[in-house]
Amino acid sequence: MCPMDPDRAFDTSLSLGLGSYGDQEDHESKIKKPLAKLGGNWVACLTIGLPGGMACGPGGSASGDEAGMMASGPASSFSNSSSVKREKAEHGEEEAVERGVVSPRAAIDVEDEDEFSPRKKLRLSKAQSSILEESFKAHTTLNTKQKHDLANQLNLRPxxxxxxxxxxxARTKLKQTEVECEMLKKCCETLKEENRRLRKELQELKSLKPTTPVYRQVPAAALPLCPSCERIRHPEFPFSNESRLWPAHPSAAC
DNA sequence: TAACCAAAGCTCTTTACCTCA
DNA sequence: TCTGAGGTAAAGAGCTTTGGT
Structure with missing residues (x-):
């Protein structure tokens, strides 16, 4: 699989009998790639299946007053020093923000981009995550205008x-892959069971009519095929040696 | 019209940080 | 208090598409 070829990569993972994608295409995305199709039924199911506000992560330190949080600017914060950690541990994140120990994200980004280390880990507030989730439900990709509008709304950088x-x-795709994996496992079990049942049936039929040639009871789909032309093996010699396996075969390769 | 190039955007992978059990 | 696992924001590499020349 070529990881850099989304088409092929996606085909590999999705062509295994699910076939229930919606026709929804993200018309605002200029790239009509398979991932855009994730905006269809499967994504909808997955999104609904996730617990509300899950995307805000395990932090959950917000008091629940989301309106207040948004009104006072983003509660997202960085832990750039041990003193900040201590402050947050002792008084809670919101209080740290209020006390100015943890700067609002927008102020840091816009006014002093280079003040902190390159890896600036923030945690989005519940309100921010909620809005982002809602936007993601509407369209899984953003055009430039949408991105900037959302950034302004959330007080984040584009x-x-x-x-x-x-x-x-990426998370959606991962979830989708997990769902597919489970479905394939179940499908595999079903086929195994079916195989056992058919084998048992075959044994019973054999015991009833021991003189009947086996090949007449085997469905065509179960007969061996020529690897080059995919013709069914000649019924007159079902168990013959290799030189007689394909007596009427037109290809010299066999 | 074809070739080239740069910018933008995407996926995939990895890294770093945070939280929690 | 320490630690490992899990979640997730962010960065980097590489690819594709698009628009300009």
Missing amino acids: RQVEVWFQNRR
């Missing part, structure tokens, strides 16, 4: 919104 959507698509 790049952060972009990254969030990238990660969100």
Whole structure:
């Protein structure tokens, strides 16, 4: 599989009998790629299946007053020093923000981009995550205008919104893969059971009519095929040696 | 019209940080 | 208090598409 070829990669993972994608295409995305199809039924199911507000992560330290949080600016914060950690541990994140120990994200980004280390880990507030989730439900990819609008609304950088959507698509795809894996496992079990049942049936038929040639009871689909032309093996010599396996075969390769 | 190039955007993978049991 | 696992924001590599020249 070529990881850099989304088409092929996606075909490999999705062509295994699910076939229930919606026709929804993200018309605002200029790339009509398979991932855009994830905006269809499967994504909808997965999204609904996730617990509400899950995307805000395990932090959950918010008091639940989301309106208040949004009104006072993003509660997202960085832990850039041990003193900040201590402050947050002792007084809670919101209080740290209020006390100015943890700066609002927007102020850091816009005004002092280079003040902190390159890896700036933030945690989105519940309100921010909720809005992003709602937006993701509407469209799994964003055009430039949508990205900037959302960034303004959430007081984030457009790049952060972009990254969030990238990660969100990745999570969706991962979930989807897990769902498919489970379905394939079940399918495999069903086929195994069917195989056992047919074998048992075959044994019973054999015991009833021991003189009947076996090949007449075997469905065509179960007969061996020529690897080059895929013709069914000649019924007159079902168990003959290799030189007589394909007596009427037109190909010299066999 | 074809070839080239740069920018933008995407996926995939990895890294770093945070939280929790 | 320490630690490992899990979740997730962010970064980097590489690819594709698109628009300009």
